[in-house]
Amino acid sequence: MQRRYRSIPDLKIHETARALSFSDAALACKLTSMGFLPGARVEMVRQSPFGNAFYVKVDGVRMALRREEAASILLEI
Numbered sequence: 001m002q003r004r005y006r007s008i009p010d011l012k013i014h015e016t017a018r019a020l021s022f023s024d025a026a027l028a029c030k031l032t033s034m035g036f037l038p039g040a041r042v043e044m045v046r047q048s049p050f051g052n053a054f055y056v057k058v059d060g061v062r063m064a065l066r067r068e069e070a071a072s073i074l075l076e077i
Contacts, residue, residue, distance in 0.1 A: 004077050008054055008070035013045035017075035018042070019058075024072040031069065035061060042075060 022028035043057040
């Protein structure tokens, strides 16, 4: 079975996935300091009207991410 990976902008509202890793090392440092760790359960809460920001729930903690940050997080379906 082949694994498929996506990023947060690919999620639909209320869809969940597991965070695997980060594609950008600089953003990975920022995201881990915010509490966004690999293995965390991510749920899409909502998007901004123009799709430039995302409001997500990470292991029960809600946070807002810019598109660049959200796109650097690899998720397992």
